[in-house]
Amino acid sequence: MPELPEVETLRRALTQELEGTKLRALHIYEPRLVQNASERDLQRALVGQRLRAIGRRAKFLLFDFGKYTALLHLRMTGWPTLSPIKNPRFVLEFTQNKTLSLSDTRRLATLHLVPSARADELPPLSELGIEPFQPNYTFENFRAILQSKQEIKKLLLDQRKIAGIGNIYACEALFASKIHPQRRAHSLSRSEARRLFEQIEKILAQAIAEHGTSVRTYRVLTGEPGNFQNFLRVYDRAGEPCVRCRTKIVRIEQGGRGTYFCPKCQGHPHPWPLSPRGRGE
Ligand SMILES: [Zn+2]
Structure with a gap:
Protein backbone atom coordinates (compact mmCIF):
# COMPACT_ATOMS: atom_id res chain seq x y z
CA MET A 1 0.00 0.00 0.00
CA PRO A 2 1.41 3.40 -0.87
CA GLU A 3 2.20 5.45 2.25
CA LEU A 4 3.17 9.12 2.59
CA PRO A 5 6.55 8.86 0.74
CA GLU A 6 5.10 6.91 -2.19
CA VAL A 7 2.15 9.31 -2.59
CA GLU A 8 4.52 12.30 -2.32
CA THR A 9 6.76 10.76 -5.02
CA LEU A 10 3.75 10.33 -7.32
CA ARG A 11 2.58 13.88 -6.54
CA ARG A 12 5.90 15.37 -7.62
CA ALA A 13 5.98 13.40 -10.88
CA LEU A 14 2.32 14.17 -11.69
CA THR A 15 2.91 17.87 -11.00
CA GLN A 16 5.73 17.99 -13.56
CA GLU A 17 3.55 16.33 -16.18
CA LEU A 18 0.11 17.82 -15.62
CA GLU A 19 0.16 21.11 -13.72
CA GLY A 20 -1.28 23.92 -15.82
CA THR A 21 -3.03 21.66 -18.35
CA LYS A 22 -6.82 21.78 -18.79
CA LEU A 23 -9.13 18.81 -18.29
CA ARG A 24 -10.79 17.97 -21.61
CA ALA A 25 -12.74 14.84 -20.65
CA LEU A 26 -13.35 12.53 -17.71
CA HIS A 27 -14.55 8.92 -17.73
CA ILE A 28 -15.26 6.75 -14.69
CA TYR A 29 -15.25 2.98 -15.30
CA GLU A 30 -15.44 1.78 -11.67
CA PRO A 31 -18.76 2.70 -10.04
CA ARG A 32 -17.40 2.17 -6.51
CA LEU A 33 -14.57 4.65 -7.05
CA VAL A 34 -16.43 7.94 -6.58
CA GLN A 35 -17.65 8.35 -3.00
CA ASN A 36 -19.75 11.50 -2.88
CA ALA A 37 -20.66 12.49 -6.44
CA SER A 38 -21.76 11.05 -9.77
CA GLU A 39 -19.67 10.87 -12.93
CA ARG A 40 -21.92 13.66 -14.26
CA ASP A 41 -21.19 15.85 -11.17
CA LEU A 42 -17.46 15.36 -11.69
CA GLN A 43 -17.73 16.24 -15.37
CA ARG A 44 -19.76 19.38 -14.64
CA ALA A 45 -17.37 20.54 -11.91
CA LEU A 46 -14.04 19.73 -13.53
CA VAL A 47 -14.13 19.43 -17.34
CA GLY A 48 -12.85 22.62 -18.98
CA GLN A 49 -10.99 23.65 -15.82
CA ARG A 50 -7.27 24.19 -15.50
CA LEU A 51 -5.38 21.91 -13.11
CA ARG A 52 -3.86 24.57 -10.84
CA ALA A 53 -1.85 22.31 -8.55
CA ILE A 54 -1.51 18.77 -7.31
CA GLY A 55 -1.25 18.67 -3.54
CA ARG A 56 -1.07 15.94 -0.95
CA ARG A 57 -2.62 15.50 2.46
CA ALA A 58 -1.41 12.29 4.17
CA LYS A 59 -2.07 9.56 1.58
CA PHE A 60 -4.56 11.64 -0.48
CA LEU A 61 -3.61 13.26 -3.79
CA LEU A 62 -5.43 16.60 -4.22
CA PHE A 63 -6.15 17.66 -7.80
CA ASP A 64 -6.98 21.36 -7.46
CA PHE A 65 -9.11 22.61 -10.36
CA GLY A 66 -9.83 26.02 -8.87
CA LYS A 67 -13.37 25.97 -7.50
CA TYR A 68 -13.36 22.21 -6.94
CA THR A 69 -10.74 19.68 -5.88
CA ALA A 70 -10.75 15.93 -6.56
CA LEU A 71 -9.24 13.81 -3.77
CA LEU A 72 -7.75 10.48 -4.85
CA HIS A 73 -6.81 7.79 -2.32
CA LEU A 74 -4.96 4.82 -3.82
CA ARG A 75 -5.64 2.33 -0.97
CA MET A 76 -4.06 -1.09 -1.61
CA THR A 77 -3.25 -1.28 -5.31
CA GLY A 78 -4.25 2.02 -6.93
CA TRP A 79 -1.66 3.43 -9.30
CA PRO A 80 -1.99 6.49 -11.56
CA THR A 81 -0.15 6.33 -14.85
CA LEU A 82 0.23 8.40 -18.02
CA SER A 83 0.65 5.25 -20.13
CA PRO A 84 -2.32 3.47 -21.75
CA ILE A 85 -3.44 0.48 -19.62
CA LYS A 86 -6.04 -2.31 -19.70
CA ASN A 87 -9.13 -1.92 -17.50
CA PRO A 88 -8.55 1.62 -16.22
CA ARG A 89 -10.78 2.69 -13.28
CA PHE A 90 -10.83 6.23 -14.63
CA VAL A 91 -9.37 8.10 -17.57
CA LEU A 92 -8.72 11.85 -17.44
CA GLU A 93 -7.86 13.51 -20.75
CA PHE A 94 -5.90 16.73 -20.49
CA THR A 95 -4.69 19.27 -23.02
CA GLN A 96 -1.10 18.86 -24.34
CA ASN A 97 -2.06 15.26 -25.24
CA LYS A 98 -1.74 13.99 -21.65
CA THR A 99 -3.98 11.18 -20.42
CA LEU A 100 -4.05 10.07 -16.79
CA SER A 101 -5.41 6.56 -16.10
CA LEU A 102 -5.92 4.77 -12.81
CA SER A 103 -4.94 1.12 -12.52
CA ASP A 104 -6.38 -0.66 -9.45
CA THR A 105 -6.60 -4.47 -9.38
CA ARG A 106 -8.18 -4.60 -5.90
CA ARG A 107 -10.65 -1.80 -6.80
CA LEU A 108 -10.46 -0.14 -3.38
CA ALA A 109 -9.22 3.30 -4.49
CA THR A 110 -11.55 6.22 -3.75
CA LEU A 111 -12.29 9.60 -5.33
CA HIS A 112 -14.06 12.50 -3.55
CA LEU A 113 -15.18 15.83 -5.03
CA VAL A 114 -15.00 18.77 -2.59
CA PRO A 115 -15.17 22.58 -2.86
CA SER A 116 -11.50 23.69 -2.76
CA ALA A 117 -12.05 26.46 -0.21
CA ARG A 118 -13.53 24.02 2.32
CA ALA A 119 -11.56 20.85 1.51
CA ASP A 120 -9.87 20.72 4.92
CA GLU A 121 -13.15 21.20 6.82
CA LEU A 122 -15.02 18.36 5.10
CA PRO A 123 -14.59 14.57 5.25
CA PRO A 124 -12.40 12.80 4.39
CA LEU A 125 -9.63 15.38 5.06
CA SER A 126 -11.26 16.74 8.23
CA GLU A 127 -10.94 13.27 9.77
CA LEU A 128 -7.14 13.17 9.49
CA GLY A 129 -4.82 13.67 12.45
CA ILE A 130 -1.53 15.55 12.71
CA GLU A 131 0.82 14.96 9.81
CA PRO A 132 4.63 14.76 9.57
CA PHE A 133 6.15 17.83 7.81
CA GLN A 134 3.02 19.92 8.58
CA PRO A 135 2.99 22.73 11.17
CA ASN A 136 0.69 20.67 13.43
CA TYR A 137 3.35 17.94 13.78
CA THR A 138 4.85 19.27 17.01
CA PHE A 139 6.32 17.27 19.87
CA GLU A 140 3.62 18.59 22.23
CA ASN A 141 0.83 17.42 19.89
CA PHE A 142 2.60 14.09 19.42
CA ARG A 143 2.94 13.61 23.20
CA ALA A 144 -0.76 14.39 23.67
CA ILE A 145 -1.68 11.67 21.16
CA LEU A 146 0.48 9.15 23.03
CA GLN A 147 -1.68 9.52 26.16
CA SER A 148 -3.51 6.33 25.20
CA LYS A 149 -3.56 2.70 26.32
CA GLN A 150 -3.39 1.58 22.69
CA GLU A 151 -0.35 -0.37 21.50
CA ILE A 152 2.08 2.12 19.98
CA LYS A 153 2.29 0.37 16.58
CA LYS A 154 -1.52 0.37 16.19
CA LEU A 155 -1.66 4.01 17.23
CA LEU A 156 0.90 5.01 14.59
CA LEU A 157 -1.36 3.45 11.91
CA ASP A 158 -4.48 5.32 13.09
CA GLN A 159 -4.88 8.02 10.42
CA ARG A 160 -7.29 9.98 12.68
CA LYS A 161 -4.40 10.54 15.10
CA ILE A 162 -1.26 10.66 12.93
CA ALA A 163 -1.82 10.75 9.17
CA GLY A 164 0.41 9.33 6.45
CA ILE A 165 2.23 6.51 8.25
CA GLY A 166 1.48 2.95 7.18
CA ASN A 167 2.78 -0.46 8.10
CA ILE A 168 6.27 -0.23 6.60
CA TYR A 169 7.29 3.10 8.14
CA ALA A 170 5.64 2.32 11.51
CA CYS A 171 7.84 -0.80 11.79
CA GLU A 172 10.96 1.07 10.67
CA ALA A 173 10.40 4.05 13.01
CA LEU A 174 9.86 1.80 16.05
CA PHE A 175 12.99 -0.21 15.20
CA ALA A 176 15.09 2.95 14.78
CA SER A 177 13.74 4.25 18.12
CA LYS A 178 14.31 0.88 19.91
CA ILE A 179 10.68 0.68 21.05
CA HIS A 180 8.71 -2.57 21.24
CA PRO A 181 5.64 -2.39 18.92
CA GLN A 182 3.33 -3.77 21.64
CA ARG A 183 4.21 -1.10 24.22
CA ARG A 184 1.21 0.85 25.47
CA ALA A 185 1.57 4.33 23.96
CA HIS A 186 1.29 6.10 27.34
CA SER A 187 4.16 4.00 28.75
CA LEU A 188 6.74 5.70 26.51
CA SER A 189 9.10 7.94 28.45
CA ARG A 190 9.59 11.52 27.28
CA SER A 191 12.95 10.60 25.71
CA GLU A 192 11.48 7.56 23.93
CA ALA A 193 8.62 9.68 22.60
CA ARG A 194 11.14 12.29 21.43
CA ARG A 195 13.19 9.63 19.58
CA LEU A 196 10.11 8.23 17.88
CA PHE A 197 8.81 11.71 16.97
CA GLU A 198 12.12 12.54 15.28
CA GLN A 199 12.68 9.15 13.62
CA ILE A 200 9.24 9.24 11.95
CA GLU A 201 10.14 12.40 10.00
CA LYS A 202 13.71 11.29 9.39
CA ILE A 203 12.67 7.94 7.88
CA LEU A 204 9.82 9.43 5.83
CA ALA A 205 12.22 12.09 4.45
CA GLN A 206 14.77 9.42 3.49
CA ALA A 207 12.04 7.37 1.81
CA ILE A 208 10.84 10.40 -0.19
CA ALA A 209 14.45 11.05 -1.27
CA GLU A 210 14.62 7.41 -2.49
CA HIS A 211 11.27 7.70 -4.35
CA GLY A 212 9.45 5.42 -1.93
CA THR A 213 9.49 1.71 -1.16
CA SER A 214 8.53 -0.97 -3.69
CA VAL A 215 7.83 -4.12 -1.72
CA ARG A 216 4.84 -5.38 -3.68
CA THR A 217 2.82 -3.35 -6.14
CA TYR A 218 3.92 0.27 -5.76
CA ARG A 219 5.71 1.85 -8.73
CA VAL A 220 6.69 5.44 -9.46
CA LEU A 221 4.81 7.17 -12.26
CA THR A 222 7.05 5.85 -15.01
CA GLY A 223 6.58 2.24 -13.85
CA GLU A 224 10.03 2.00 -12.25
CA PRO A 225 10.26 0.72 -8.67
CA GLY A 226 11.19 3.08 -5.82
CA ASN A 227 14.47 2.52 -4.03
CA PHE A 228 13.84 2.63 -0.27
CA GLN A 229 13.27 -1.15 -0.02
CA ASN A 230 17.09 -1.35 -0.15
CA PHE A 231 17.24 0.67 3.07
CA LEU A 232 14.62 -1.21 5.11
CA ARG A 233 16.18 -2.49 8.32
CA VAL A 234 13.34 -4.54 9.81
CA TYR A 235 10.23 -4.61 7.58
CA ASP A 236 9.71 -7.90 5.70
CA ARG A 237 12.90 -9.41 7.22
CA ALA A 238 11.44 -12.12 9.50
CA GLY A 239 14.12 -14.73 10.35
CA GLU A 240 16.99 -12.53 9.16
CA PRO A 241 19.59 -11.28 11.66
CA CYS A 242 19.02 -7.82 13.18
CA VAL A 243 21.40 -5.28 11.61
CA ARG A 244 22.30 -4.03 15.11
CA CYS A 245 22.53 -7.14 17.31
CA ARG A 246 22.22 -10.19 14.98
CA ARG A 257 -1.22 -6.41 9.96
CA GLY A 258 2.24 -7.99 10.07
CA THR A 259 4.64 -6.31 12.50
CA TYR A 260 8.40 -6.90 12.24
CA PHE A 261 10.72 -6.16 15.16
CA CYS A 262 13.91 -7.21 16.95
CA PRO A 263 12.99 -8.90 20.25
CA LYS A 264 16.34 -7.95 21.75
CA CYS A 265 17.11 -4.33 20.92
CA GLN A 266 13.48 -3.15 20.88
CA GLY A 267 13.12 -4.15 24.54
CA HIS A 268 10.12 -5.53 26.38
CA PRO A 269 6.41 -4.85 25.69
CA HIS A 270 5.79 -4.10 29.39
CA PRO A 271 8.84 -2.12 30.47
CA TRP A 272 7.84 -0.70 33.81
CA PRO A 273 8.33 -3.75 36.07
CA LEU A 274 11.86 -3.97 34.63
CA SER A 275 12.64 -0.28 34.59
CA PRO A 276 11.07 1.85 37.36
CA ARG A 277 11.86 5.02 35.41
CA GLY A 278 10.17 3.68 32.27
CA ARG A 279 6.86 5.44 32.81
CA GLY A 280 6.35 9.16 32.46
CA GLU A 281 9.86 10.26 33.36
ZN1 LIG B 1 18.48 -6.17 17.42
Missing part, protein backbone atom coordinates in the same frame (compact mmCIF):
# COMPACT_ATOMS: atom_id res chain seq x y z
CA THR A 247 19.13 -11.51 16.87
CA LYS A 248 16.55 -12.96 14.47
CA ILE A 249 13.83 -10.51 13.41
CA VAL A 250 10.35 -11.67 14.49
CA ARG A 251 6.99 -11.21 12.77
CA ILE A 252 3.77 -10.95 14.75
CA GLU A 253 0.22 -9.89 13.84
CA GLN A 254 -1.21 -6.68 15.28
CA GLY A 255 -4.71 -5.67 14.22
CA GLY A 256 -4.47 -7.97 11.19
